[in-house]
Amino acid sequence: xxxxxxxxxxxxxxxxxxxxxxxxxxDEILLRTEDANVFSQEDIxxxxxxxHTIKGSSAMMGFENLQHLAxxxxxxxxxxxxxPEIAKDAHFVYELIFEVSDLYKAEIxxxxxxxxxxxxxxxxxxxxKKLEEATEKLKAMExxxxxxxxxAVQPAASAAPAGNNVEGSMTVRVFFExxxxxxxxxxxxxxxxxxxxxxxxxxxxxxxESNADTAKDIVENGFLVTFKGFDGNxxxxxxxxxxxxxxxxxxxxxxxxxxxxxxxxxxxxxxxQxxxxxxxxxxxxxxxxxxxxxxxxxxxxxxxKSAAKSAVTKAQEDIKxxxxxxxxxxxSVNLSKLDTLHDIVGEIITTESMVIANPDLxxxxxxxxxxxxxxxxxxxxxxxxxxxxxxxxxxxxxxxxMGRIVRDMKIKLNKEAELVLEGETTEVDKSIVDNLNDPLMxxxxxxxxxxxxxxxxxxxxxxxxxKGTVKLSAKHSAGEVIITVSDDGAGINCEKVMEKAxxxxxxxxxxxxxxxxxxxxxxxxxxxxxxDTVTEYSGRGVxxxxxxxxxxxxxxxxxxxxxxxxxxxxxxxIPLTLAIVEGMKLKVGSTIFTVPISSIKESLMVANNQLLxxxxxxEMIMIRGVCYPILRLHEKFNMPTEVTNLxxxxxxxxxxxxxxxxxxxxxxxxxxxxxxxxxxxxxxQYNIKAEGLSGxxxxxxxxxxxxxxxxxLIS
Amino acid sequence: xxxxxxxxxxxxxNTQKAMEDAMKDPQNTVITKVLTxxxxxxxxxxxxxxxxxxxxxxxxxxxxxxxxxxxxxxNVRSKIVPVVNIRSRFGxxxxxxxDRTCIIIVSTGDVSVxxxxxxxxxxIPVTEQHISKTPELTxxxxxxxxxxxxxMNDGIKxxxxxxxxxxxxxxxxxx
Numbered sequence: 001x002x003x004x005x006x007x008x009x010x011x012x013x014x015x016x017x018x019x020x021x022x023x024x025x026x027d028e029i030l031l032r033t034e035d036a037n038v039f040s041q042e043d044i045x046x047x048x049x050x051x052h053t054i055k056g057s058s059a060m061m062g063f064e065n066l067q068h069l070a071x072x073x074x075x076x077x078x079x080x081x082x083x084p085e086i087a088k089d090a091h092f093v094y095e096l097i098f099e100v101s102d103l104y105k106a107e108i109x110x111x112x113x114x115x116x117x118x119x120x121x122x123x124x125x126x127x128x129k130k131l132e133e134a135t136e137k138l139k140a141m142e143x144x145x146x147x148x149x150x151x152a153v154q155p156a157a158s159a160a161p162a163g164n165n166v167e168g169s170m171t172v173r174v175f176f177e178x179x180x181x182x183x184x185x186x187x188x189x190x191x192x193x194x195x196x197x198x199x200x201x202x203x204x205x206x207x208x209e210s211n212a213d214t215a216k217d218i219v220e221n222g223f224l225v226t227f228k229g230f231d232g233n234x235x236x237x238x239x240x241x242x243x244x245x246x247x248x249x250x251x252x253x254x255x256x257x258x259x260x261x262x263x264x265x266x267x268x269x270x271x272x273q274x275x276x277x278x279x280x281x282x283x284x285x286x287x288x289x290x291x292x293x294x295x296x297x298x299x300x301x302x303x304x305k306s307a308a309k310s311a312v313t314k315a316q317e318d319i320k321x322x323x324x325x326x327x328x329x330x331x332s333v334n335l336s337k338l339d340t341l342h343d344i345v346g347e348i349i350t351t352e353s354m355v356i357a358n359p360d361l362x363x364x365x366x367x368x369x370x371x372x373x374x375x376x377x378x379x380x381x382x383x384x385x386x387x388x389x390x391x392x393x394x395x396x397x398x399x400x401x402m403g404r405i406v407r408d409m410k411i412k413l414n415k416e417a418e419l420v421l422e423g424e425t426t427e428v429d430k431s432i433v434d435n436l437n438d439p440l441m442x443x444x445x446x447x448x449x450x451x452x453x454x455x456x457x458x459x460x461x462x463x464x465x466x467k468g469t470v471k472l473s474a475k476h477s478a479g480e481v482i483i484t485v486s487d488d489g490a491g492i493n494c495e496k497v498m499e500k501a502x503x504x505x506x507x508x509x510x511x512x513x514x515x516x517x518x519x520x521x522x523x524x525x526x527x528x529x530x531x532d533t534v535t536e537y538s539g540r541g542v543x544x545x546x547x548x549x550x551x552x553x554x555x556x557x558x559x560x561x562x563x564x565x566x567x568x569x570x571x572x573x574i575p576l577t578l579a580i581v582e583g584m585k586l587k588v589g590s591t592i593f594t595v596p597i598s599s600i601k602e603s604l605m606v607a608n609n610q611l612l613x614x615x616x617x618x619e620m621i622m623i624r625g626v627c628y629p630i631l632r633l634h635e636k637f638n639m640p641t642e643v644t645n646l647x648x649x650x651x652x653x654x655x656x657x658x659x660x661x662x663x664x665x666x667x668x669x670x671x672x673x674x675x676x677x678x679x680x681x682x683x684x685q686y687n688i689k690a691e692g693l694s695g696x697x698x699x700x701x702x703x704x705x706x707x708x709x710x711x712x713l714i715s
Numbered sequence: 716x717x718x719x720x721x722x723x724x725x726x727x728x729n730t731q732k733a734m735e736d737a738m739k740d741p742q743n744t745v746i747t748k749v750l751t752x753x754x755x756x757x758x759x760x761x762x763x764x765x766x767x768x769x770x771x772x773x774x775x776x777x778x779x780x781x782x783x784x785x786x787x788x789x790n791v792r793s794k795i796v797p798v799v800n801i802r803s804r805f806g807x808x809x810x811x812x813x814d815r816t817c818i819i820i821v822s823t824g825d826v827s828v829x830x831x832x833x834x835x836x837x838x839i840p841v842t843e844q845h846i847s848k849t850p851e852l853t854x855x856x857x858x859x860x861x862x863x864x865x866x867m868n869d870g871i872k873x874x875x876x877x878x879x880x881x882x883x884x885x886x887x888x889x890x
Contacts, residue, residue, distance in 0.1 A: 347793065404843040591777060638780040647843060680788065681826050682797045683781060691780040698790050 006460060015061050015330070016108055022050045023101050024401070030101075031403045034094050044081045044198065048074065052192045054104070059185050063090060065121040065145050071424045072131040073100050079138040096127075096134050098188070098408075103127060134154060168200055170234040173222040174250040183218040188602035191225065191242065194622060198227040198237045224253075267614055335430065345387045346382075346675035350698055352380055353672060359701060395474050395483070398437055399424045402444045406470055409448040416466055417487075419444075422473035428481050432574055435554040436483070439547040443485040444470060446544070451489030462565060464488060480598075492562040494519045501525075520560045520568075524548045528708040530605070555712070581676060583697070585669035585705060586652065588633045589641035592705040594674055599710045601653045601660070603668060606646055621651065621662055628653060631665040631713070636692070641666055656711045663708075672699070678708060741873040746839040749865070751872055752819065752832040754801055759832075760839075760865065767820040767827065770836055772812050789818070789829060796820060798829035804880070805860075823878045830880075839872075841865060 018618045026047065033043050055070035076093065107122055174190065177181050178407075194200055205214040227237060241250050244594040399421050406419040428436075452468035453459050459466060475484045497519050501507050506525050507514075524544045548558045551572055562568030575581075583594035585605075604623070610626065612620040620631040630651065634641040643649045643666040652663045674697035679688055692713030696704050749760035750769075767826060770791065775798055777787040784803040788795050802809050815834035820827060845865045862876035 165782070224795060303756070350793070554840050639777065639779075677795055679778070680797045680828075682828050683778065683785070683788075686781045686785075688780050693779070696788060696795055698793055702790050703774050704788055704790050704795065706776065706778070 011061065012111075015057055016112055018057065019054055019104065019108055022054055023104055024397075026050050026101055027098070027404050028400055030094055030097055030406060032093075034407070039080060044077060047077055048081070048192075049196075051077065052189065056185055056189050063094065063107075063111070063121065065124050069100060069103065069127065072135075072386075073097060076131055076135045076138065079135055091589050092134055093138070096130055098404075100127065100131070119228045120145060144503040150326055169226050169228040170237070171226040171253050172238070172241060172250050173224050173253050175222045175248045177248040180258075183223070187218055187223040189215075190247070190550065192222070193240050194225065194227050194237055197240055198566065201228060205275070213643050228335050246479075286610065287496040338387075338430075342391065345384055349380055349384065349673055350675055352358075352376060353699065354701070357701065381673075388429070391430045393430050393433055394425050394427050395433065395436075396421075396424040398440060399474075401437070402440060402472060405441060405444050406448060409445065413448065413454075415448065415452050415454070415468060416456065417468035417470055419449060420469055420471045422471065425473050426474040426476060426481060428574065431558075432481075432554050435550060436572075436574075437552045439558075439572070440472070440483070442544070444472070446570075447485060447487035447568075451487035453490050453492075456673065458490075463637065467507070469544050470692075481574050483572040483574070484569050485572075486567060488567040489568055491564040491568050492520050492523065492560070493564060495649065497522055514672055520562050523560065524558060543643065581674060581707070582671065583674045583705075583707065584652070584671055585699075586633070586650075586665035587667050587669055588637070588665050589639040591637075591639050592669065592699065592703065593706045594672075594705045595652065595654065595663070595710065596707070597671065598655045599656050601655045603650055603652045606651055608647055623653070626660075628662045630662045630664055634664075634666075636713070654710045659714050661710075661714050662715075663710075674699070674705065725771075731849065745842055746846075747784045747841050748820065748838055749872070749874055750838050751836040753834050753836060754805065754807065754832060758836060758870060759801075760872050761819065761821060761830075761877060762862075762874065763838065765821045765823060765877040770818050770829075772816055772818055772831065782790045786831065791820065794827070796827050796829050798831055799880075800831045802831070802833075803861050816821050821881070823881055825879055828881050839867070841874075 026301075029046055029050075033039050051070045051074045055067050055074065056069060058064075058066035075095070080093070101213055103122075103124060110122065111119060117385075129662050174187070176186055187203075191200060191203060203226070205217050207214060228234070238250075238252070241247060356377070361369070403419050405418060409415070410417055447470045452470070456466050461466070469488045471484070471486045473486075474481060475483075494516060498511065498514070501519075501522050502511075506522060524547075551558045551574070554574060556572055556574035559571045559573075560568065561571065564650070581594075582597045584597055584600055586593045586595060606621060610621055611630075612622060614620060619632075620627050621630055630646070632644075633639070646664060649664055649666050650668055652665065654661060654663055676695045676697060678695050679693075689709065689712060693706050694709035694712070695707045697704050697707055716786050748763040750766050751758050753758045753759075758856065766845055768791075773789050773791075775787040775789055776796075778785070784800050786798045786800050788797050790796075800809060810833070812831075817835060818829040818831055818832065820829050822828070845867060847864050847866050860875050861873050862879075863874045865872040865874060
């Protein structure tokens with residue numbers, strides 16, 4: 001079976017994106033309401049809106065199973081909407097909706113990944129049944145708790161057919177654009193929209209949602225809907241209709257004007273009741289009748305009509321004004337286009353240096369040229385900043401997904417815990433955010449599974465609150481983003497780690513030589529898990545080293561800090577931007593190195609009398625009363641150079657994560673923004689990164705400079 | 716005049732016929748073309764599909780922590796390409812670069828590598844009859860990079876297996 005109807009393929013990507021976004025929103029609302037243990041009217045409306053949109057778009061794409069799934073979910077919430085209190089403590093509702101949300105995600109992933117012909121819709125009948133049961137259960141609860149309410153609903157419902165006579169109501173006939181297809185569903189979506197603002201008293205044909213045959217009637221006779229604005233204002237509803245998708249035109253056909261002219265709304269089963277009779281699908285006839293009725297309508301129909309018309313004109317003007325005033329200010333762009341833009345900007349910066357630092361210009365006094373060059377540099381800087389900022393997205397999206405994981409695990413593991421988010425507005429490059437999802441998920445799971453104590457009594461005995469806390473925080477610090485996943489659980493048991501390492505043969509030196517920090521970091525080694533049994537969430541021993549390699553892939557580092565009994569923290573440091581860094585160029589022999597400016601504290605010339613030698617003949621220098629070790633780059637990288645006397649060269653004091661060291665180079669060349677390029681694939685088999693080089697860059701004259709990664713250089 | 720012309724025509728026709736005959740013989744079908752180059756006096760070859768381009772030796776940036784036969788990295792139109800000195804890869808002594816020294820950029824899969832050679836010679840068509848099978852001489856180090864041996868009129872040429880040359884693990888020195 002073909003996945004989607006021909007002609008719909010282009011819509012598929014949009015559908016997938018939109019539905020995924022909606023599902024995330026749904027999860028978020030559910031998490032919030034579950035915590036608060038109450039549905040506000042707003043939340044329920046929002047959930048309805050999401051379900052409707054999913055239902056509508058699934059139907060449009062022809063995914064019937066998904067459409068029905070949303071429909072059943074809606075049914076359940078319909079009951080809840082009538083009486084939100086019944087959902088209190090009804091955890092099965094959340095379970096079920098989360099399940100539905102997961103099924104959706106799985107199905108959409110399946111749709112996305114399956115070929116055009118090997119897609120078969122998944123059968124959700126089990127879930128349908130569950131949803132139906134839950135709906136029944138809720139209904140029973142509703143009846144149990146509030147029979148009066150049920151009673152009240154009944155007469156209201158029976159009064160509905162008498163709709164046209166309800167005080168202040170308005171009947172509108174809507175025509176959809178020619179050939180927009182599935183008019184019944186569009187009518188239904190429109191109905192939903194109207195419902196947000198008004199009470200819908202009746203509509204013709206009545207069963208647009210379930211009966212696809214009504215589409216034809218709607219094409220021929222239009223879609224007739226009678227409604228009454230919540231605040232008595234029908235104009236806003238007209239505006240909604242006007243603004244709805246695919247609505248070609250509409251006309252107001254009946255506006256009962258004076259309340260006095262109306263029969264008593266509920267009590268009188270007036271002759272009109274028979275006319276719109278929604279039960280009979282005599283649709284072609286019904287609107288006709290309604291139309292006939294319009295002129296015959298009580299009191300002063302003509303003025304009322306014209307009044308309504310002028311209201312409509314006014315509404316249209318308003319809409320024009322509104323649409324002119326506030327165009328949508330967000331667009332979604334394909335990431336690959338941004339990547340290309342980013343690459344081009346990188347090339348421009350390189351080329352710019354090529355022009356400005358061109359050897360042909362050496363020694364020339366070019367006042368106007370350098371002025372123009374400065375101007376150009378300023379603009380390219382701005383361009384680069386803008387491109388970077390386009391790619392920056394807040395971490396909130398990734399963080400909020402973790403809420404779901406904590407919730408699920410809380411229930412499965414029967415632990416009390418809450419997730420605290422901090423600094424989720426911190427922005428990082430989109431490519432990094434994508435790479436962070438899996439590592440964070442692993443870490444949060446680990447915190448829940450290994451971190452938070454199994455037994456609440458242990459926590460109480462330790463003087464900790466019964467409810468555990470998993471904290472996700474993010475902050476910027478000197479060109480890096482630091483993301484911390486921490487818990488206030490048991491912490492890492494060093495003895496257990498040691499024992500496990502011994503058993504798995506992971507020890508590389510005598511046990512007594514290991515420091516606490518080293519032992520803690522052993523849990524990041526491949527094949528390590530202290531959990532005694534394999535659970536659904538962790539214990540397979542593949543987690544942490546995968547996390548580490550994922551993070552290292554995007555240029556970051558992962559460290560562990562833990563205090564037994566107090567909890568543990570996993571700290572991820574990731575460079576803010578991957579591709580372009582502001583660098584200082586150093587010359588060592590014939591090689592040019594680039595050191596990221598963010599890690600340089602100062603550069604200095606030394607006199608020999610400032611030098612100290614330790615017992616192993618290591619060189620050190622005393623600066624303002626602090627002693628720093630000296631690292632000679634030419635020795636470290638084994639590069640021949642003539643400058644070996646410290647007095648002839650230059651020292652560069654660098655600082656990474658509190659560790660300081662002085663790098664010795666022949667001379668400084670200057671600052672330049674550089675585009676970081678990875679080493680060629682062929683060289684990846686040698687561990688160049690461990691040597692302290694993070695990549696290379698092409699300089700203005702076409703030669704290559706090696707970029708020093710100070711962190712790895714020191715350690 | 717016309718006789719002379721006829722002679723010429725006959726001659727041309729004969730050559731063409733000879734060429735056609737040669738084409739019909741499967742032994743003479745051109746299978747591939749090979750770029751040949753010199754290391755000392757020995758001629759080596761690389762099959763043309765593996766070759767991207769031939770360039771002069773640009774400034775080479777040395778990279779620490781790699782085997783000595785990897786001379787470093789070069790910039791080929793904004794692409795960073797590692798370079799291997801074929802001489803030291805084959806265990807020969809390195810000689811200073813001269814103006815005949817050049818770099819052949821080869822690629823297999825998505826890996827590109829530059830090979831420093833003494834000088835390039837020619838591009839030659841190879842037919843079935845030129846190829847003699849590689850002798851199975853295990854333990855001879857230089858043999859493992861050889862794909863085939865060509866016996867041409869002007870001498871023996873060794874065609875290199877680029878993927879083995881690039882793939883370090885397959886060509887790890889026998890220790």
